[in-house]
Amino acid sequence: MSIPAAAEKKSVLISGGSIAGPACAFWLNKYGFKTTVVERWPELRPGGQSIDVAHYGLEAIKRMNLQSELEARFTGEKGTTITDLHNVPYMSLPVGHGPTNETEILRGDFADMLYQQTKQTTDWRFGDYVTSIQEAEEGQQGKVKVGFKSGKEEEYDYLIIAEGARSWTRKLVTKEEAEVKYKxxxxxxxxxxxxxxxxxxxxxxxxxxxxxxxxxxxxxxxxxxxxxxxxxxxxxxxxxxxxxxxxxxxxxxxxxxxxxxxxxxxxxxxxxxxxxxxxxxxxVQVHADRWSTKSGRIYVVGDSAWCGTPMIGMGCSLSVAGAYILSGELAKHINDPKKAAEEYERLWRPTVTEAQKLPPGxxxxxxxxxxxxxxxxxxxxxxxxxxxxxxxxxxxxxxxxSGWTKMFPSEESKMLPEYGEYIVNGDGTNKDADR
Ligand SMILES: Cc1cc2nc3c(=O)[nH]c(=O)nc-3n(C[C@H](O)[C@H](O)[C@H](O)COP(=O)(O)OP(=O)(O)OC[C@H]3O[C@@H](n4cnc5c(N)ncnc54)[C@H](O)[C@@H]3O)c2cc1C
The missing domain is CATH 3.30.9.30 (D-Amino Acid Oxidase; Chain A, domain 2)
Structure with a gap:
């Protein structure tokens, strides 16, 4: 079998440095892309409460080889207690039997874990943001021209927008392609x-x-x-x-x-x-008809593409798994971005559609x-x-x-395709080339 070419140092600008953005940077670096993350805040944002990483999110973390790193950062929360305003308890449940799971991690800690994994290999820029985007006409071989608040003007092969539900850069992309519905x-x-x-x-x-x-x-x-x-x-x-x-x-x-x-x-x-x-x-939930422009050069990922709100409890899991698929498809279809865009949607949209459904009431x-x-x-x-x-x-x-799992085997690994063959060595050659 012929080994597909590595990413030949194609350049990717990722806007947003929380969860989905750095998760893309992590994988794109492994596939040989040159990555830049621009984060509007002056530093990594520490805030937020605990989030749990589950299902396809945990599977994505395992593929990153970060499971033990994640476990080391678990909060150690012992359970959940619901009280009235006088602190009289009405419900108290231990870990694993109620809302507290075994895999609770603070959102900021999760973002930091991904930052630590990418800070050597990605050009991280804090305190700046995109102010203009110019995408070459469809069909042309071309790049995305980007202007920044700092005054810089640069060209990238791809732009990935990972700015959360209220993404501003998304609005700079031609209207009909980037319009989303807020629910x-x-x-x-x-x-x-x-x-x-x-x-x-x-x-x-x-x-x-x-x-x-x-x-x-x-x-x-x-x-x-x-x-x-x-x-x-x-x-x-x-x-x-x-x-x-x-x-x-x-x-x-x-x-x-x-x-x-x-x-x-x-x-x-x-x-x-x-x-x-x-x-x-x-x-607000974000519902987007498309997650890329027609050329396949500009993408949305994470809450910018499919925010479900903390009510669905899967925001971070969807982000790391969605970032894994987007990055993998970009590596797989390195010379055909339109195909990458198509496959990203085909593989991931059914999971997102299901996850965005809120229980009645x-x-x-x-x-x-x-x-x-x-x-x-x-x-x-x-x-x-x-x-x-x-x-x-x-x-x-x-x-x-366990009976349920036997009857209905986990779909997680099926939802996350294998992209191991596109991982390159530090010198840019394909990992599998000398096998
Ligand atoms: C500070 C914070 C606390 C949160 N706390 C919780 C929580 O407790 N529970 C929960 O379920 N979810 C929380 N979330 C949301 C959760 O992180 C997301 O649902 C999920 O992880 C999807 O991540 P994301 O990377 O797509 O988007 P987000 O996590 O929303 O991150 C978007 C990032 O993009 C940056 N950004 C925004 N606009 C621009 C721009 N124009 N240019 C460059 N960068 C930009 C933001 O500063 C942020 O760092 C929080 C998000 C943030 C930012």
Whole structure:
């Protein structure tokens, strides 16, 4: 079998340095591309709560050979406890039996892991962003001309946009090719860090506090930095434009909305002004008809292409697996970018479409308006906790799940094709060429 040519140092600009961007850089470097990552923030963004890496996401991490690195960074969260605003517990479940999984890692830690893997081989540029894009006419052999805020003008063979749901560069690409539909799910989310204090309850837990007027507070432990990752979520049917405000203004809004939120809200608000990692978003799903321009030179990946919101719980897994497929297809079809674009969609869109589906009633049922509604919801959680926490259920779940796996074998590895043959040696030759 003839070995396909290596990537001949084709150049790729990746805009966005969180999860999907560096995951692309990781693989493209292995296939011999020359990669540049431009990140709008002045440094790697540390914020966010825990995310879990599962299914195809875990499979992608295994292919990266980063499983032990990932495990070393697990948060060590011991379980999940749901309380009312007076810290009375209604549901408490250990790791693996409720919302806390074995594979919890802080989003910022995950981004850092990918950064550490690429910082020697990728040209990382912080504090800059793309301001203009000019793509050669379709059919021409050509490159993508890119202008930057810093004044630089450069040419690349490919541009990959990995800027999250509200991508700005996506809007610079010709309109009909880059237009996406935003599907709001009716709620705001914010994450920021606060210190542990002697009065912090449930310190080793994912502590969820349900409040009336469709609000919740979440605390998750970050033992390494001795902080709690605070999170707030509140429903509003339409965006109020808060996401466009400055961090200082956003903090004032959180203070106002949570001022009657009990002792946990009080502790959170006492420290909010000192936090320097606030992330504040009105949650929208992104639905895009295409993930590339017709020429196959410009791509979207991760939340810029298919954001499902944290409600689907698969954002990071979709990003690392989608980045793996996009990079692999670019290497496989090195002289036919249109084919790469076609295959990226064909292989990955069915998984994304499935993952974006929210269970009926989510997120509405999680956020109750009245005190009475919150009480009913918490009692339902108590019953759910008895079921999932009961020794009998815990005993039979492993048998049920192994039976299920035998009947319906995992699709993960099928969803992730093999691209090992395109990995090149440091000298640019194909890894398999001397076999
Ligand atoms: C600070 C932060 C905290 C988060 N916390 C959580 C969380 O707790 N739970 C959860 O489920 N999800 C969280 N997310 C979202 C989660 O990271 C994504 O759902 C998922 O990992 C997809 O990653 P992504 O790389 O596609 O996009 P994102 O993670 O959104 O990253 C996009 C990156 O692009 C950068 N960027 C934006 N615009 C430009 C531009 N014009 N030029 C260059 N760079 C640009 C951003 O600064 C960011 O670093 C968080 C995202 C961020 C940025």
């Amino acid at each position: 709001p799910i009716g709620c705001y989310i914010a994450y920021f860090s606060i210190p542990f204090t002697p009065s912090t309850p449930y310190q080793d837990q994912w502590h969820i506090i349900n409040l009336p007027h469709q609000r919740a507070i979440y605390f998750r432990p970050d033992f390494k930095n001795q902080t709690q990752r605070a999170g707030v979520m509140f429903m509003t049917p339409e965006s109020k434009g808060y996401e466009k405000l400055s961090a200082t203004e956003q903090k004032e809004i959180i203070k106002d909305i949570y001022k009657d939120g009990g002792e946990n809200a009080k502790r959170m608000l006492e420290h909010i002004d000192q936090s320097d990692d606030l992330y504040f978003e009105y949650l 989510i997120p509405r049922i999680l956020f109750q308006e009245s005190d009475w509604g919150v009480k009913v919801y918490l009692n339902i959680m108590t019953v759910a906790g008895w079921i999932f926490g009961s020794r009998i259920v815990q005993y039979i779940i492993p048998y049920l799940s």
